[in-house]
Amino acid sequence: METRITLKELAASLNLSVSTVSKSLNDSTEISPITKRRVTELATLKRYVPNNMAQNLRGKKTKTLGIIIPNIFSDFFAEALSSMEEQSDKRGYNIIISFTNDSLEKEIECINKLIHRRVDGIIISPTLTESQFGSSTHLNKLSEYNIPLVLFDRILDNVACDKVGLNESLLAEEATLDLCKLGCKKIAYFSNISNTSIGNQRISGYSDAIKKIKGKKQIINFHKIDLKISLKHLIGTNSIDSILADDGLSSILIVKSILELGYRIPEDISMLNFSNGIFSHYLSPSLTAIDSKPIEQGKIAVDILIDRIEDRLSPELLDFRLEVSLVHRESTRRLVPSI
Amino acid sequence: METRITLKELAASLNLSVSTVSKSLNDSTEISPITKRRVTELATLKRYVPNNMAQNLRGKKTKTLGIIIPNIFSDFFAEALSSMEEQSDKRGYNIIISFTNDSLEKEIECINKLIHRRVDGIIISPTLTESQFGSSTHLNKLSEYNIPLVLFDRILDNVACDKVGLNESLLAEEATLDLCKLGCKKIAYFSNISNTSIGNQRISGYSDAIKKIKGKKQIINFHKIDLKISLKHLIGTNSIDSILADDGLSSILIVKSILELGYRIPEDISMLNFSNGIFSHYLSPSLTAIDSKPIEQGKIAVDILIDRIEDRLSPELLDFRLEVSLVHRESTRRLVPSI
């Protein structure tokens, strides 16, 4: 079935040696223009395609990156992945993509598979479990195989490698202070990812901000409550005037509940969330959100990884934290201009 | 930098031949248990990992599939891709994923790259341009390389290969008839993808249904109108009582416009759309939609491709069209039970 033509067959048809044919195809200066032309012509005619496997076997590099992310169901990961693919392509690298669905077991399997496939480097956004319990031996072992690793978005402290992400704590603090600036005084954080490293950083940033504005800390674990009942109580007792939410999905549910309870956004409650996905644009009301720049982050992660692979970086490990900005939309009150 | 241990080094340390070590590692029955143990112990200790490149070079198969899709920003493709990844993994295949962003040029590049990489097979959902103009020489040439191809979701007639998708025409017809059954009489189709093969099939199915119910055909090209003005006019003049929309995004915009115009869904206008994405679930009102079963479709595409690769299929090409169903939600009227 596999009938693709090889260098050897090409050489035979041309009455040339394999070396000459190979050099011709690689446009080596050693070869005469006439021979080159003969070779390339036949190669085109016979649809010769070099065997990457053989080339890589000699070259020791596979020009392939492994990318491991939890899923592509959030806009953040979808856009980040898309951007990584584009940038890898631009720099001449292929990618092998795996999704863990936040299963640590699958993540470990993936890592092993990528080692087997001899990828030149790996970008990973680890599972939440891992970020909770920090059992990252499978990541740390990559250095023993000399496979560069870039930790993306979900950054772990116990892994020594290049890192690309956000300053989640600072971000949460700024978001909280922003709500305050817009006139909110009772700001609750509905956390959807508590107990993870990112979740904890956000909580810490939120807490710092609340302390600064001398407010009352109200951290609500999204998974542990009956949303509608909680909201009814919180708003009814005038305990909150604004909500900081983790992701698009929880925002949607919160908005839906608030509206169904008969309250208005932003008049009664302001909403701000960490995910600037397509939801935030198109929901009614549209949501003020933190633009975490997945496109830029993805590109940077790929660039750092390839630079590391190609030895263009100084040995110190990078810890790149992107500056991000708030996108104000309908879900938060306008700032009343002071005269 | 690359210091991974090879069979040869392993053999040297053990005072064995390369063949014996190789066989031991592959658990061959030729080798004595004692030797096997010695070998595997040292291999583990030294973290030996076989070089896939070399293995593939001998075996002629790469156990790798190429997957080319336009993007992962719709829930459909995201879920389909996720499912393909899972199924490939289950069956022992790796995948290389590329996104075309609906650029035919990028698609052609991808195909060439995958040929170079000697993938065992390819699944593709072609660009819209291609589905409009049908210039598919780059797809047809795959058969010359003996690379099996599965056309996914966006199915072209001019490519001879296995196909997995929906019966878009039937689907559109049934959706239209369903609206009719729910009491709608003036059904407009807001097409977001006219001029593509899928778009045309849907239009034809919609047209058939309209003919059956003796209604008036109203096909509106989503891109060519000012949405709000059009809707105001159509609803104001009582020209439509229901809308069939292509995808999630256009549905959102339509819903938003209708609500802003002060009309109610489904009381004034019923909405049904072809995309059962997360939007359809969570929008207020939630949207009645066609469940196109991306998970199942993705799995089937992978299974067919691998079965084709492994020669488990009869030579006739498959054209698999999945049965799908409507999911009724808030955006369409309830059926009034007849007594």
Place this chain on the structure above:
DNA sequence: CTGAAAGCGCTTACAG
């Protein structure tokens, strides 16, 4: 039970 040898398809010193 073990090993020497050939070969997968390429590239690249080296020789002529």
Place this chain on the structure above:
DNA sequence: CTGAAAGCGCTTACAG
């Protein structure tokens, strides 16, 4: 300018 030879890391007939 062309070619013979070695070698990338493996597997698998074949011989012993």
